[in-house]
């Protein structure tokens with residue numbers, strides 16, 4: 223993309239999202255939503271009866287909106303704020319990040335030999351305009367042995383990843399098939415992100 227003079231804010235602590243946004247040539251500043259605590263002040267608890275798609279959209283939208291509020295509160299230069307959320311689903315169960323190595327092992331045992339979905343919503347907030355797009359991919363895992371799961375969890379890689387694996391890391395060796403967006407599984411679907419930024423450029427003349 224030709225965004226030489228344009229900037230956005232990325233409301234994310236994820237190094238993967240930074241890497242992917244850099245890959246598409248977007249100039250951005252990272253916006254930490256609550257710097258003193260080092261965590262997003264976005265409650266990521268699913269609401270009762272909320273579907274996985276509703277959940278991932280709500281969280282991504284909230285990150286972008288909270289980011290925009292921070293831009294205004296801190297009187298920062300007004301640029302659009304991008305937020306994203308990634309989630310793994312299997313049989314309508316939401317798999318977020320594991321709470322512990324034991325939890326990661328449980329998730330991987332459930333994903334073993336099955337096809338699951340990975341959803342990532344990207345949301346862009348600027349002034350009174352909010353746009354969002356969702357990428358949905360299907361990932362097939364080979365059947366994992368207990369020893370493979372234990373060895374993988376021991377690497378530490380699964381611990382900050384939705385579904386307890388990283389397609390961009392050692393977790394790739396478990397994936398026999400992907401249908402969808404590699405960058406979406408990794409946390410920032412670049413096709414959808416480019417479309418969001420493009421529609422913004424045409425409607426608001428960034």
Ligand SMILES: Cc1cn([C@H]2C[C@H](O)[C@@H](COP(=O)(O)OP(=O)(O)OP(=O)(O)O)O2)c(=O)[nH]c1=O
Nearest residue numbers: 234235236307308383384387388389407408409
């Ligand atoms: C499935 C999968 C997830 N992930 C990561 C992407 C996301 O960083 C993470 C899901 O957690 P998220 O809550 O979507 O994001 P985050 O907390 O890491 O970052 P943010 O500050 O933007 O809220 O899982 C991978 O890196 N590779 C994968 O293959």
